Amino acid sequence: DIVMTQGALPNPVPSGESASITCQSSKSLLHSNGKTYLNWYLQRPGQSPQLLIYWMSTRASGVSDRFSGSGSGTDFTLKISSVEAEDVGVYYCQQFLEYPLTFGSGTKLEIK
């Protein structure tokens, strides 16, 4: 199974500052078609997860441009520029390259 390892944030993050969340996969998520099968989700308190980023760097419809994804085949970063109160929650990376699908353990974002 592909293991996804997420880093922690130095919470709380001051409102208006940027925050970067890291995710590392135990296997390259770069497919031969040139796409990287890495997704990011945000789960706000008491809610279902929602898609933020797919193909490692493509924002989902309706997602603020304050969110950006980047990385290589095994190391990924979700950057939130100018964090706001509505960004509070737990962020998960997920690999969709192969079954079983796996998620990172989650990174909690708190705002000061």
Add this chain to the structure above:
Amino acid sequence: EVQLQQSGAELGKPGTSVKLSCKVSGYNIRSTYMHWVNQRPGKGLEWIGRIDPANGNTIYAEKFKSKATLTADTSSNTAYMQLSQLKSDDTAIYFCAMIYDGYWFAYWGQGTLVTVSS
């Protein structure tokens, strides 16, 4: 608008089974795969498995192969997950999720809380 509506909270006794449902509106489930994910109290997301409603083909995470059974009824556009031989460790929120136009969960149900207690 695509919506996934899950069934209500369940209280199951140890050793029994429960069957959860996920009704999809706004999209034909024959054109997608339906996935199930769980979240134990205070923990992260864990993928259980997926079903292709068009033909009933399933794939499960190893640890759920004898725990979960995924089915789908295309006539009612509903996916189901049965959890058997319930243990306290099965207490969790169970989400259904749907891919739409790529390899990501574009839509999620609201979750069903399953509590296992005698």
